[in-house]
Amino acid sequence: MKKPRVAFFDFASCEGCQLQIADLEEEILDLINIVDVVSFREVMKEHSDDYDIAIIEGSIMRPIDEGRLKEIRENAKILVALGACATIGGINKIRNQWTPSEVKKEVYGNYNLKGNDFFDVFQTKAVDEVVKVDYNIHGCPINRDEFKKVITSIAMGKNPEIPNYPVCVECKKNENICLFELGKFCLGPITRAGCNSICPTNGSPCDGCRGILKKPEVECINDILERYNLDYEEMKRRCNIYNYGKEVCK
Amino acid sequence: MSKNISVSLHHITRVEGHGNIVLDVKNGTIEKLQWQVPEAPRFFEAMLKGRDYNELRPITSRICGICSIGHSLASLKATEDALNVEISKQSALFRRLAINGENMQSHILHVGYLAAPDLFGVGSVFPLVGSKHQDTLLKIVKLHRLSNEMSDLICGRTTHPIRLVVGGFSLLPTKKQLIKLKEDLHLAIKTSQDVANVVSTVANNFPNFSRETEYIALKSDDEYAFYDGKIASTDTGIHSDPKKYESVMQEYVVPQSTAKYAKHNRESYMVGALARFNLNSSQLHPIAKQVAKMFNLKSINFNPFMNNVAQLVEFVHNIEDSILLIDKLTNNGVKPERPVKAKKTSGRGVGIVEVPRGILVHDYSIKNQKCVEANCVIPTNQNHANIQKDMEKLVPQIMDKPQKEIELNLEMLVRAYDPCISCSTHYLDVKFVDS
Numbered sequence: 001m002k003k004p005r006v007a008f009f010d011f012a013s014c015e016g017c018q019l020q021i022a023d024l025e026e027e028i029l030d031l032i033n034i035v036d037v038v039s040f041r042e043v044m045k046e047h048s049d050d051y052d053i054a055i056i057e058g059s060i061m062r063p064i065d066e067g068r069l070k071e072i073r074e075n076a077k078i079l080v081a082l083g084a085c086a087t088i089g090g091i092n093k094i095r096n097q098w099t100p101s102e103v104k105k106e107v108y109g110n111y112n113l114k115g116n117d118f119f120d121v122f123q124t125k126a127v128d129e130v131v132k133v134d135y136n137i138h139g140c141p142i143n144r145d146e147f148k149k150v151i152t153s154i155a156m157g158k159n160p161e162i163p164n165y166p167v168c169v170e171c172k173k174n175e176n177i178c179l180f181e182l183g184k185f186c187l188g189p190i191t192r193a194g195c196n197s198i199c200p201t202n203g204s205p206c207d208g209c210r211g212i213l214k215k216p217e218v219e220c221i222n223d224i225l226e227r228y229n230l231d232y233e234e235m236k237r238r239c240n241i242y243n244y245g246k247e248v249c250k
Numbered sequence: 251m252s253k254n255i256s257v258s259l260h261h262i263t264r265v266e267g268h269g270n271i272v273l274d275v276k277n278g279t280i281e282k283l284q285w286q287v288p289e290a291p292r293f294f295e296a297m298l299k300g301r302d303y304n305e306l307r308p309i310t311s312r313i314c315g316i317c318s319i320g321h322s323l324a325s326l327k328a329t330e331d332a333l334n335v336e337i338s339k340q341s342a343l344f345r346r347l348a349i350n351g352e353n354m355q356s357h358i359l360h361v362g363y364l365a366a367p368d369l370f371g372v373g374s375v376f377p378l379v380g381s382k383h384q385d386t387l388l389k390i391v392k393l394h395r396l397s398n399e400m401s402d403l404i405c406g407r408t409t410h411p412i413r414l415v416v417g418g419f420s421l422l423p424t425k426k427q428l429i430k431l432k433e434d435l436h437l438a439i440k441t442s443q444d445v446a447n448v449v450s451t452v453a454n455n456f457p458n459f460s461r462e463t464e465y466i467a468l469k470s471d472d473e474y475a476f477y478d479g480k481i482a483s484t485d486t487g488i489h490s491d492p493k494k495y496e497s498v499m500q501e502y503v504v505p506q507s508t509a510k511y512a513k514h515n516r517e518s519y520m521v522g523a524l525a526r527f528n529l530n531s532s533q534l535h536p537i538a539k540q541v542a543k544m545f546n547l548k549s550i551n552f553n554p555f556m557n558n559v560a561q562l563v564e565f566v567h568n569i570e571d572s573i574l575l576i577d578k579l580t581n582n583g584v585k586p587e588r589p590v591k592a593k594k595t596s597g598r599g600v601g602i603v604e605v606p607r608g609i610l611v612h613d614y615s616i617k618n619q620k621c622v623e624a625n626c627v628i629p630t631n632q633n634h635a636n637i638q639k640d641m642e643k644l645v646p647q648i649m650d651k652p653q654k655e656i657e658l659n660l661e662m663l664v665r666a667y668d669p670c671i672s673c674s675t676h677y678l679d680v681k682f683v684d685s
């Protein structure tokens with residue numbers, strides 16, 4: 001069987017998700033046994049536009065980036081969004097509560113940026129707001145094991161399974177004390193699992209980086225809010241770190 | 251000389267983020283030479299407005315995937331300074347371990363995976379698999395993995411740490427885990443000396459280039475400064491008030507870059523491993539000093555390419571330092587501690603740390619527990635102007651070389667700075683045009 005050709009592309013992001021791939025260490029060698037990496041700017045000089053699978057990291061912020069992404073979509077058979085900036089917009093969407101000209105003024109002051117493409121930004125978009133996305137690898141950063149699983153499935157022509165149950169399921173399996181019991185506001189109950197509840201396991205509440213579940217258990221969430229005397233508005237505010245502008249269940 | 255060169259390197263590879271180099275030479279005269287940073291701007295300072303003080307750390311961690319621990323620590327120091335939080339001695343030791351782990355991870359990734367292929371004459375590390383350098387590559391992989399495991403252990407995760415919180419840590423490693431880490435670090439000293447030996451055999455591939463400039467880094471009486479210290483310059487000495495950092499790091503906007511530029515005493519200055527070495531080399535631990543000697547690296551060194559070597563020296567220093575830190579921690583016994591609570595709800599705080607690419611500042615104003623104003627001064631931003639000035643001196647010296655070599659030298663120059671462009675936009679490409 002011919003190995004699928006994989007290319008990595010990055011847009012507005014911290015590039016921490018690509019770094020997770022470099023951090024696979026020796027396992028990268030297993031990866032290049034099943035796919036040919038033809039473009040990966042962060043670690044290699046070679047580049048090719050002949051690829052089957054395009055892996056996109058980052059959010060889309062500017063017309064010049066939108067054009068580049070559309071070209072990539074044309075070239076690729078399968079397009080994968082990598083990490084929260086790409087899958088849901090992530091923290092890059094926090095700024096969508098202001099207009100682009102407001103945030104430009106905040107960061108660059110009164111410097112005249114008119115007609116400069118580099119600075120021509122619109123409101124942050126996730127990748128699927130610009131082109132069709134075939135698969136999402138969630139997280140901020142992504143989970144390396146999930147990345148291996150998804151790429152292996154795609155390379156074998158199978159549909160990768162992405163969890164659609166809450167982080168709480170994994171957190172219970174890890175036998176953690178519920179963070180609500182410790183007085184913290186955790187977004188685990190409404191957030192998609194697959195991270196092995198890494199934040200709660202390390203004593204920090206879930207911030208919702210893997211996105212809000214398609215159908216969260218509304219009753220259960222209302223119950224938690226009531227039991228711990230928490231405010232729905234506070235939950236909404238917590239959600240907008242990664243999920244700004246998304247409908248939060250009520 | 252009547253040579254025409256036209257170079258346009260778009261989106262330089264093996265660097266973090268997007269940068270371009272444009273060079274246009276007509277009849278031997280440079281008509282255009284520009285270091286451009288087109289990375290999409292991300293507006294972090296705006297994102298922080300109105301956020302709860304506990305959320306500033308997790309949000310600013312996302313400025314950079316490689317130095318997320320450094321951003322986290324600068325953020326915590328700024329928040330803690332603003333709200334009058336004094337962390338425990340034990341937490342301060344663990345934070346020094348965290349900063350060592352990240353510096354090790356980032357430096358070995360840069361020297362081993364991103365810069366070394368140029369020295370071995372290949373496009374990436376992949377061709378080294380199965381070559382005569384395979385053994386060295388495997389050693390680099392081993393050191394990189396150890397660095398990451400160390401950060402995982404101290405911070406809960408290497409990229410975007412979890413355990414670093416306002417007032418201390420949300421979870422601590424056990425004494426047993428620390429002792430195991432110490433054993434691994436001891437073994438890593440020999441492995442890193444082996445790697446340094448191999449790199450020293452190809453170090454003559456670094457261009458012989460020198461340009462006098464200003465170096466800025468933290469300086470401390472007690473140690474080779476990473477976590478704490480005062481702003482210091484090779485031109486102007488110590489600047490003791492951290493809140494007046496803007497008088498040293500004067501940022502400005504240029505049209506070819508979405509990242510800001512910076513200057514101080516001259517047109518440009520340099521930050522990072524070489525700057526730290528130039529200011530603090532006498533405080534290096536002994537084996538790190540030996541590695542510097544292997545490469546004949548002495549302070550002050552004005553060759554930006556030697557930044558790669560300074561990174562290797564620091565890598566070894568960080569290992570030696572971590573062993574000493576673990577001894578201190580385990581001698582006292584690791585005590586379970588809750589994060590220290592904030593004593594105030596409002597105030598302004600400045601946090602300054604040395605991250606792999608140089609001195610980093612976070613400055614927050616907090617009012618009723620919410621951030622009302624934020625400013626971050628990123629190391630790579632401080633280097634952009636110096637990269638431009640280096641190119642302006644380097645190009646006339648190499649103009650009679652073949653175009654490919656000019657391109658490679660310019661790319662190597664950029665890589666030597668190990669720029670982290672995502673960070674700096676909180677933006678890298680090379681453009682040449684051949685006529």
